[in-house]
Amino acid sequence: MREVVILGVGLHKFERFTDKTLVELGEVAISNALKESGVPFKDIEAAYVGHCYAAMGTGRSVVTQFGETGIPIVNIEVACSSATQALLRGAWEIASGLYDVVLAVGVEKMGTGLISMGGETDRYIVEMGYMVMPASYAMMARRHMHDYGTTFEQLAMCSVKEHKNGALNPYAQYQREMTLEEVMNSRMIADPITLYMCSPTSSGASAAVICAKEKAKKYISKKPITIAGWALSSGTYAREALEFGGMEELAQKAYDRAGIGPQDIDVAQVHDAFSPGEIFIPESLGLIPEGEGGRWIEEEKTEINGVLPINTDGGLVARGHPVGATGIAQVAELVWQLRGEAGPRQVPGKPKVALQHNAGIGGVIVSIYKR
């Protein structure tokens, strides 16, 4: 298999609502990614486009504004991990020699009232009383509080940290800091999760240009970032509400494929659809010792200048979570961190290895990137 590198990434700012079309959102993200990569659009051999709420054919509309070059343009839809799936389909096809250069995109415009139903709208559990996402995370948070003494204040501190990072991110949906009191006193959604611990309804776009490492030299790009390894599973969404079952094995597969261990990770993105995820997800990935997540947050160990910076861009809660576009936004932040280009959010000490955790219905992903 060939090594695969990310040559460029690009985002359109995440926003709650927008008058822009999906094509306009995608145009900005793709333009930025192409510019960073130095790759002319005509060299793109296939495009994979993550989205969830858009009409069929969206990918074609978004991508062909750059040219009718006849490439396959396939929409990938795996809920919150759609864009990362798009990226990794391309990465595998490059690794295995099918293509040299692929464009991966995520694009989404969300309305209201959609996300709580997840994808199970057609299944008996909807009629039986569906466990919506906030409830699922709330039960995992409650379990963590019971087992390890994690406190409500510590859960709220995750949100405070997320908003602190978001305030440094020009692409974030929420760019203002939030006090502990604001988070704790905001409306209770699913005890212990308050409103400001929830990722918001969002619109936005993300894109990445990836390439076979051996072919990358012909492009004048920013420093290429290697996709070192990844692993996928369908996760245990709504099945084992009280734990992120199977995450340890999944993470281990990704570590093995990348040839590194959790101790090598310098910066991470985890799928904080709700703030408490910042506590129990890193534990399941082996990044934080079991049960220590609450204390790590309190001791500021996951801040930008902490021992393991997590969600330096504000995470899903502050950066925003346009479902189909989120995955490559996570990747973009890691690429910028690994290049040393994250500006006021830059993790000190020149991070070398980064981890992404992105959970979607049908596709939970742990992916490792390195410079």
Next chain:
Amino acid sequence: MREVVILGVGLHKFERFTDKTLVELGEVAISNALKESGVPFKDIEAAYVGHCYAAMGTGRSVVTQFGETGIPIVNIEVACSSATQALLRGAWEIASGLYDVVLAVGVEKMGTGLISMGGETDRYIVEMGYMVMPASYAMMARRHMHDYGTTFEQLAMCSVKEHKNGALNPYAQYQREMTLEEVMNSRMIADPITLYMCSPTSSGASAAVICAKEKAKKYISKKPITIAGWALSSGTYAREALEFGGMEELAQKAYDRAGIGPQDIDVAQVHDAFSPGEIFIPESLGLIPEGEGGRWIEEEKTEINGVLPINTDGGLVARGHPVGATGIAQVAELVWQLRGEAGPRQVPGKPKVALQHNAGIGGVIVSIYKR
């Protein structure tokens, strides 16, 4: 690259409307495919699920009813070619060694009034006056009439033949023959395309189990069918209304990869979203000499016992066209033909090589199968 074979296919009967859930439709198709393949569900390593109008997470709901085995379950959405894309993603991943056994599924429940907008709902051309699909095919048909003397009667004969084949297919949405007069006198939709030359609104499901040829021996299955080669492009939908631009090159790529030529094709499926497609698509694939399509229909050369049987299952027009499920229904028919199991639709003379043409927004596919 490893050879990839289809071990089993399965369908749920296509119907105009259904009270069944997507999960129930998928259950039947997947069960049938697993049964044919001899593969226990626990051996499936990844699942790709084509659909267009269903909620995110549909694939997970449909597939995990067979077991929570933790495999990635990714929805693929490329309009009318979604299911074939799902199949071919799996095929490539098997060919390149990522997996040994993959499940590909297509599932769809369609309402009304959706398909004419295609995927371009977010694009200026909608506001500008969108060229809906019947109009696009109508213009191609008109051009063929002008250039080659193809007649309205010949266009209608395609529909008559489609319904004749559909009447032999227990999975078809329409299982009754139709007279030339009925087709010609049905309501005009987009001159020269009448109502009975249009594929209908449909619901249904399709599935295929594919496997590395070298691993296939361990399963007691029907005769394995080899996926010999394929090619993808984004097609020229709504761009060059007057011709299926780029089809010749695309077909040539598929022929080259399969190491065969158009003269080797014994039976074909072409994407007759509207009956006239049965005339100009086979020409663009090199299966019928340029301009001869109308005469071939009139001379019954594409009937089940003709020189080149096309759409032996009734095609999109009579079998039905549940957008996301259509692709693997085309494949299923070819598999049954190549195995000699197509019953009253069986092409005589033991067909050895079959071609599939499946056109979706963003993904036009020519794929070749052989026994």
